[in-house]
Amino acid sequence: MSYSQQQIKERMEKLIAEIDRLRVLYHVQDDPQADDVVYSSLMDELRELEKQYPHLRDASSPTQRIGGKPRDAFRKTVHKVRQWSFDDLFDYESLVAWEEKVKRMMDKKGLDTTELAYCCEMKIDGLKIILTYEKGKLVTAATRGDGITGEDVTHNIKTIHSVPLTLPYPIDLVVVGEVWLPAQELERINAERAKNDETPFANARNAAAGSIRQLDPRIAAGRKLDMFVYDIDVLEGNEQYCETPQTQIAVLGLLQELGFKVNRIFQLCDSCDAIEKMYTAWIDKRNDQDFAIDGVVIKINDKNAQKALGYTGKAPRFAIAYKFPAEKTTTVVENITVQVGRTGVLTPVAHLRPVAVAGTTVSRATLHNEDEINRLGLKIGDTVVVQKAGDIIPEIVEVLTNMRTGKEQSFDMRTACRTVCGGDVVRDTIGTKNTENSVAYYCKDANSFAMRKEQLRHFVSRKGMNIDGLGEKIIVQLMDEGLVADQSDFFALAKGDVEHLERFAQKSAENLIAAIDRAKRVELAKFLFA
Template structure:
C-alpha cells in the first residue's frame, strides 16, 4: 500500500493510517507510555490506569511490531514473555565479583562487629568520619545481578560461585518491576533479590497438589525454581517480584546525576532510575537503634507478603565502605543480622506417649537438643498416630523440626537419605497400653475425604497417668493457679498416697508433707499457704480447672455469664453449684450461644457423676469458695463487645484484663475477625495487631483501655 498501513484499533473502532516512519515513532511513544504505567503499577504500587487501557496499548504495539519487525526494539515490553524454551543455561562471567554476607545472631555479636569496624577506621584515613548505618529487612529470595549497557538490560545472572553465574535473562525479563531500558543511557550493574509473594506461593502449591506434584516447601524455593526454568512462560505465570539494593558498577552517568555518597542515597537513586527497592529500610545512628529495629521485626517477620530472615546492616558512608573493603569472601562494611531459625535438623532419640487430662494419648518425639526460633528444644509433638504414619517416622531418624513463636515444636520432615538401617519402628498401641496400665480405646476424631483420623484414650479413667494430668491441669496458672505444685511434686504426693484427686489437695496439712524429700519446714509451709490462698476462686477459673472435656477457658466464661439461662436458682457455693448443674440437660446447656453438642454432653456426664459430686462436696467442706463476677448492667456500651488481646501489658496481666472486660459485659476472643470490636495492643504486639489494622478494627493502647473500663 505504497509504504502505508491501516491499523484497526479496538478503542472506538478507530482506523489509524500510518507510514513506516510514523509507525516507528508511534512505537517509541507506546513503549514510553507502557513503561511509565509499568513503573506506577509494578514499582510504586500505584496504578493510575486500568488493565483494559494497558492491554490496549500493548495490543497496538504488538500489531505494529508484527507489521514492521525490523523496527522492533530489543527492549520492547512485548518481549518480556515469549521466545522458545532454552536447551540449557549458559554461563556468564560477572563484571564485578559477587560476595556473600557474614552472619551474626545476637546483640553481643553486633557490638563486637561494630568495635571491629571502629578499630579498622582508627587505623585508616576515615577515623574522623561519622559512623552510621543503613539497615534493610533481609529478603529471603534469590540473588540476581542485572547488567545494563547504554541503559539497556543486557544480562541477568545468578550469583553462582561469585565469579561465574548462569544467564537467566529470559526469565528475569518476565518480571514487570524490572525495567528493560533506563531513562538514561548509562552503564550500570545492580544487585537485588527475586522473591515470590506468599499468596502466589499458595496458588502455585494448590495447582501442584491438583497435579499430584510435590508442593514447594517455601517461597524462596519456589522463586529459585521459577528462575531456573528453561521455558520463560513458566516464570511469567508465577508473578515474581524483585527488590534492587546495590549498585556494583556505574559509568557514563556524570551528566545525569551525582554519584551517591551514602547507602541511603544509593537506594534513593535506584528508585529514581525506575527500580523497585525494599520499602523497609532505616538509617540508624548506633547499634542500639539497630537492635531496636531488629527486635521490632522478629515477631512480625511472618506477616509480610515476602519472606524475610533478618536485617542487612551496611555502613552508610560510601567512603568508609571503600576503605573497609572486603575479606576473602565478604564485605567488611556490611553484615547480616539473622533472625532465630524457625527450622533446623536434629535426631529423634525416642518416641514416648503422654496422657492428657481427658485420657487422650499423644506421641511425643524426644530430640537431641537443638537451638531453634531462639530457644533450645528437646521435645516435639507428633499429634497422633496418623502423623507418624504420614511422616514415615522411626526412632533414630534425622528430621526437620519447625518452631514459630510460641507454637509447640513439630516434626515436619524425615530425611530418609540419612538413615543407617539401625532406625526402629514405633508401635503406638503397645506404648499406649504401657502408659495406661491397661486397655485403651480407639476413637475417630475427624475425617478428610475417605481418610479417618483417630486418637487413642486410656479406658480406665482412674489410671495414675490420667489422675496426674488432671491434677496438673487443676493447679495450672489458668486454673487454680497454685504455686509450687509442679509435675514432680504432684507425682510424689500421689506416690505417697496423699493425693488422688483435687479435693485431697485442700485437706493436706504441713505435717503430711514436711517429712518428704524436697520438703523442708519452710517449703511445706509455703505450699500449704499457696493451697489456702487458692480457696477463693472465680467460677470461670474453677470450671476450667475441673478439666471437663470440651470445656475450655472461653466456654467456662460463657457458662458464668449465662447462669440465668440454665436455671433460675441462685448459686452461692459448691454445694448449690452441684444441685443446679446436675439438673441441666443438653438442650439447656446448648441454649448458651457458643456451647455445642459435644460440650453439652460432656457437662451433663460430668455433673451427674456421683464421684465428681462427692469431690466438690469435700472441697466445699474444706472451704473452697467460688466467686461469681457480676456483669455490669450499666449502659456503658460494652455489653456484647468482642475484645482480642495481644502483646504485653504493663499494669496488669492478660487474665486481669479479661476479667475487667467480662465484668463490663464484654467478651474475649483468641483471634481477630470482622466480628472483633476492639484489639487491646500491649508492647511487642504481633500479627493480631496487623490483622486488626487491615480489617479496620479499633485498636486500644493500655491507658485508653483502662479509661474505657472505668
C-alpha cells in the first residue's frame, strides 16, 4: 500500500503528538498509560519515517531529545555528568555493522582493535537513578529527567535497603543504576490496588517509577524496591583507598567493593559471535528472573577507548543496547475479514501492516468474536497494540484512539459473515430458557461451501489424516472441479483426475495419490481427530 507525501506527513504528526502525550503522562505526571514497548514501537516507526523522508522531519520531534522535564513538585537538580540513553539494535547483522563502525572510528584515532573486548550486562527494565556521594555520604539521588536536569528523589531512594547511605571510603562519587520492583511484590501491590478500586500497574517498571515519584517516602518504603548499580560517572579522592578502574569489568568489581548491589549476570565477550551466543541464551531465560530484563547492554570494556570514542548528540558511541524481541508492539489494522471453522463458527481476523513481534513477523491477529471488536472499539485503519507471547496467536489488546485521522471505517460483522457463508448467519442461543445470545456467529447452512472446505481441510491436516500436498488452495480447486464433495471422495481420486489441473504435473499428481494411499492406514487417534 502506497501513501502520499501528505498522508506520510499526517502520520508523522500523529506519531509525534501521541509520543509526546505518553511522555508527559509517564515522565512528568507519573500516570503511565502504556507499556514501554508501545512507546518504543511508536518511536521506532517515527524514526524510520524520518529516515525515509528527512525533509518531513520536525525540529521538535521526540527523536531529537532524550526524556522529559521534571515535575515542579520535586526539587530540580542538575547532573554533574550528562545522562545519556543507549542506541538500540535488534539483530545480529546490526550488531556486526555496529562493531565495524566502532573499529573504523578506533582506527582513525590510532587505537588498537586487535584485542577488542566487550562487557555484556543485562539491560534491567527499571527506573534510571543517579546517586551522588560526597566524602562517602549519600547527598543526592536523582532521576534522569531530560539528561541534564532531573528530579531529586533522595527521600525515596533512602528507603531502598540495597542503597548504601555511607561508603566504606570518604570519596566523592557519582554512580548510575536502575531501581526495580520484584515480580512477587508487583503482584502484591496490584492485588492491593484492586481491592481499593485503583488501576493496577501495567508492569514492574511502571510500579517502580510510580513508587519513586511520590512526595511521601512512606509509600516507597512500603514497597520492596531494589536497585542495581552498573556504572561510575565521577570518582575523586580515591587515590589512597582504591584504584581508578581501567575497564568496565573493573568498574563492576569496584562497585561491589563499595557496597553497591551489582547484577552478577555479566560476561566478557571477545567477538560478535560470543555476544550473540549470550544474547540468544537469555531470550528464553529472561522471564525466569525476579527483575525485568529487556535486552543486553554491550560496552567496550576498555575505559580509555570509551573516553576516546565519546558520545553522539544522544548516546555513547562505545556502547549499544541489543534489545530482546518485543512481545508487544504497535501497527495498523489494514482490513478485517471473517474465516469459517469446520463447525461453521465465524471468526473475525485483523489483517495488519506487517510488524516484528516476539521474534516473528506478524500480519494477522485474531479478534475472537464481535463482542471483542466492540470491547476494543476497533475500526479498520486503527493504530493498535499487538501482543504475542510464545506460540500464542497474536491478538490486539488496545486501540490507540488518539492516532485516528477520521478516515477509519467501522466493521459490520453480520454483513461480512453473510459474504463468507454465501447465505444467512445465526447467533446461537445458550442457557435453558434460550434468552441469552452466545458471542459467536455461525453459517446457517451447514452445507455451505465455506464450511465444507474447512471440514475437508481439517480432515487432511497433520493432526488428522496427514495427507501431504492437500493445502487449502488444492482443496478449493478439487471442490470447484467437482472431484471432492466429502471426505470419502479423497480416496476415490486417481492420478488421471488431478494431473491435468493447475499446479499439477505427472510427478506431483503421483505424489498426492501416494500420500492418499498411505492415509488409508492411520492411527486410531488421528482418525478420530479427522
